[in-house]
Amino acid sequence: xxxxxxxxxxxxxxxxxxxxxxxxxxxxxxxxxxxxxxxxxxxxxxxxxxxxxxxxxxxxxxxxxxxxxxxxxxxxxxxxxxxxxxxxxxxxxxxxxxxxxxxxxxxxxxxxxxxxxxxxxxxxxxxxxxxxxxxxxxxxxxxxxxxxxxxxxxxxxxxxxxxxxxxxxxxxxxxxxxxxxxxxxxxxxxxxxxxxxxxxxxxxxxxxxxxxxxxxxxxxxxxxxxxxxxxxxxxxxxxxxxxxxxxxxxxxxxxxxxxxxxxxxxxxxxxxxxxxxxxxxxxxxxxxxxxxxxxxxxxxxxxxxxx
Amino acid sequence: xxxxxxxxxxxxxxxxxxxxxxxxxxxxxxxxxxxxxxxxxxxxxxxxxxxxxxxxxxxxxxxxxxxxxxxxxxxxxxxxxxxxxxxxxxxxxxxxxxxxxxxxxxxxxxxxxxxxxxxxxxxxxxxxxxxxxxxxxxxxxxxxxxxxxxxxxxxxxxxxxxxxxxxxxxxxxxxxxxxxxxxxxxxxxxxxxxxxxxxxxxxxxxxxxxxxxxxxxxxxxxxxxxxxxxxxxxxxxxxxxxxxxxxxxxxxxxxxxxxxxxxxxxxxxxxxxxxxxxxxxxxxxxxxxxxxxxxxxxxxxxxxxxxxxxxxxxxx
Ligand SMILES: Nc1ncnc2c1ncn2[C@@H]1O[C@H](COP(=O)(O)OP(=O)(O)OP(=O)(O)O)[C@@H](O)[C@H]1O
Ligand SMILES: [Mg+2]
Numbered sequence: 001x002x003x004x005x006x007x008x009x010x011x012x013x014x015x016x017x018x019x020x021x022x023x024x025x026x027x028x029x030x031x032x033x034x035x036x037x038x039x040x041x042x043x044x045x046x047x048x049x050x051x052x053x054x055x056x057x058x059x060x061x062x063x064x065x066x067x068x069x070x071x072x073x074x075x076x077x078x079x080x081x082x083x084x085x086x087x088x089x090x091x092x093x094x095x096x097x098x099x100x101x102x103x104x105x106x107x108x109x110x111x112x113x114x115x116x117x118x119x120x121x122x123x124x125x126x127x128x129x130x131x132x133x134x135x136x137x138x139x140x141x142x143x144x145x146x147x148x149x150x151x152x153x154x155x156x157x158x159x160x161x162x163x164x165x166x167x168x169x170x171x172x173x174x175x176x177x178x179x180x181x182x183x184x185x186x187x188x189x190x191x192x193x194x195x196x197x198x199x200x201x202x203x204x205x206x207x208x209x210x211x212x213x214x215x216x217x218x219x220x221x222x223x224x225x226x227x228x229x230x231x232x233x234x235x236x237x238x239x240x241x242x243x244x245x246x247x248x249x250x251x252x253x254x255x256x257x258x259x260x261x262x263x264x265x266x267x268x269x270x271x272x273x274x275x276x277x278x279x280x281x282x283x284x285x286x287x288x289x290x291x292x293x294x295x296x297x298x299x300x301x302x303x304x305x306x307x
Numbered sequence: 308x309x310x311x312x313x314x315x316x317x318x319x320x321x322x323x324x325x326x327x328x329x330x331x332x333x334x335x336x337x338x339x340x341x342x343x344x345x346x347x348x349x350x351x352x353x354x355x356x357x358x359x360x361x362x363x364x365x366x367x368x369x370x371x372x373x374x375x376x377x378x379x380x381x382x383x384x385x386x387x388x389x390x391x392x393x394x395x396x397x398x399x400x401x402x403x404x405x406x407x408x409x410x411x412x413x414x415x416x417x418x419x420x421x422x423x424x425x426x427x428x429x430x431x432x433x434x435x436x437x438x439x440x441x442x443x444x445x446x447x448x449x450x451x452x453x454x455x456x457x458x459x460x461x462x463x464x465x466x467x468x469x470x471x472x473x474x475x476x477x478x479x480x481x482x483x484x485x486x487x488x489x490x491x492x493x494x495x496x497x498x499x500x501x502x503x504x505x506x507x508x509x510x511x512x513x514x515x516x517x518x519x520x521x522x523x524x525x526x527x528x529x530x531x532x533x534x535x536x537x538x539x540x541x542x543x544x545x546x547x548x549x550x551x552x553x554x555x556x557x558x559x560x561x562x563x564x565x566x567x568x569x570x571x572x573x574x575x576x577x578x579x580x581x582x583x584x585x586x587x588x589x590x591x592x593x594x595x596x597x598x599x600x601x602x603x604x605x606x607x608x609x610x611x612x613x614x615x616x617x618x619x620x621x622x623x
Contacts, residue, residue, distance in 0.1 A: 054620040074449040088440030105448040
């Protein structure tokens with residue numbers, strides 16, 4: 001097990017009489033991408049604000065590389081880069097002026113560091129334009145660049161995919177994976193859409209009403225349920241295929257929206273395809289819908305959206 | 308402390324990169340140039356020479372007296388000029404002509420505009436960070452909030468200083484171009500607290516601007532405090548400008564009250580104690596006013612600081 005980059009210990013926040021965060025406990029490891037998922041108002045941003053010292057911690061603590069954000073703020077925050085909520089920068093300044101501005105606030109950031117992050121997020125062309133003219137995707141990228149200036153051990157991104165198109169999301173995924181794998185950075189990504197971040201996360205924590213209700217490893221998911229996965233086949237003729245499945249493999253398959261759907265073990269797939277090929281059934285597509293995590297999420301979230 | 312220097316540099320950079328700041332300086336320049344042109348065309352400025360200054364002054368007095376008889380409105384102004392002219396004649400002092408130094412001296416009225424602009428900057432310097440959302444990126448650095456606040460306050464004071472120097476230098480240049488320079492350290496006759504006095508213009512510039520700077524700093528600090536507490540630049544600017552304008556009216560409105568002397572604006576004009584003049588309200592003294600000013604200043608700064616350093620930074 002790798003070392004913990006960030007430790008959240010019984011973290012609580014009350015505003016007035018209302019308890020918004022009700023005791024969170026989890027760890028994020030070096031080189032890991034952690035998805036912090038929950039519906040609107042679950043408390044993601046509040047938790048992140050406490051992690052970076054923007055909000056007072058009512059109870060509990062956050063440790064970054066073993067240093068308490070409460071007791072040892074300066075040392076702890078040195079290891080953190082973050083975007084909290086929107087990637088807001090000074091609109092009347094260029095991307096470069098913004099980066100230099102924030103670089104001056106951290107000891108030891110050089111011009112090389114600035115150039116490095118600019119090229120990492122592919123902003124070389126627009127870096128001397130005013131941020132006011134940037135698209136949301138560009139601002140998001142500049143936000144990430146700003147968060148990486150000082151080579152932090154922990155990168156916190158609050159809803160980085162919000163408002164981005166699929167290409168933009170793919171790009172973010174690309175940076176995030178690279179940082180975790182190549183630079184061993186621990187990344188925390190919050191989102192209210194599991195599907196948007198699922199592909200870049202190693203682990204997912206689900207928060208609802210200020211409580212962490214599930215932590216799940218993304219890859220474990222497949223290993224946990226090996227024997228019966230849903231497979232969808234686009235084959236022609238479909239009727240003949242269903243018959244063959246029944247006679248040759250003793251499997252009951254159904255036809256849904258033109259796709260032959262069946263529950264089988266993963267290892268059976270090659271045999272079935274072999275049968276089809278031998279009997280002149282054309283196979284166009286084999287699909288394994290990756291629905292389990294998403295389903296789990298909605299099981300958990302579904303009720304909370306209403307109440 | 309290199310840290311604080313960089314932070315202050317950042318704040319100054321953010322002030323001066325905004326177009327609205329440049330608009331302030333352009334406006335100041337236009338007003339100063341306009342005033343120079345106006346004074347140049349309206350007034351007739353004589354150069355007094357060793358031989359002719361006595362006859363010049365006498366001729367001037369005759370002309371002014373004549374004008375006064377025809378136009379009652381000119382009485383006040385003209386008679387004060389005549390009195391000054393007589394002072395020169397009686398004391399046998401050769402007067403200097405009008406020039407850049409006196410133009411600078413008269414332009415101390417521009418300090419009200421400098422105050423206004425400083426209030427605008429002070430009122431926005433914290434509130435704007437909240438409005439832009441950039442406060443979050445500012446506060447997640449290995450720097451204490453106190454230091455960030457201090458750098459912003461220093462930046463406000465530096466802005467005031469730069470703007471003040473701008474007014475003085477530009478006034479001098481415009482004055483020199485239109486009226487010439489009346490010497491290295493000219494002296495003139497003015498109406499002081501104890502009647503007519505022969506004083507150095509430079510001294511007048513220093514004291515005139517200096518006394519007004521106190522009010523500037525107090526109102527800028529006030530706007531800074533409101534900006535920190537309410538995170539609303541319009542409120543901070545509006546309130547500070549209103550108080551700056553209404554300050555003396557507020558004092559005279561409550562003048563008969565026991566506590567009137569504790570009002571900030573009763574104490575911001577320290578020139579009331581200059582030359583041993585009587586203060587506005589009985590029981591006030593220079594040390595009393597200085598103490599009051601220090602107390603107000605500390606209250607403003609501590610209020611701004613405690614809110615800025617303690618409060619949660621959440622969405623607006
Ligand atoms: N200053 C505040 N005073 C009172 N309640 C607050 C305050 N800030 C947040 N809350 C409440 O705390 C809860 C969590 O808010 P938070 O912004 O952390 O949610 P979130 O998970 O980030 O949601 P979203 O997906 O909408 O960004 C919400 O119910 C909100 O109403
Ligand atoms: Mg949020």
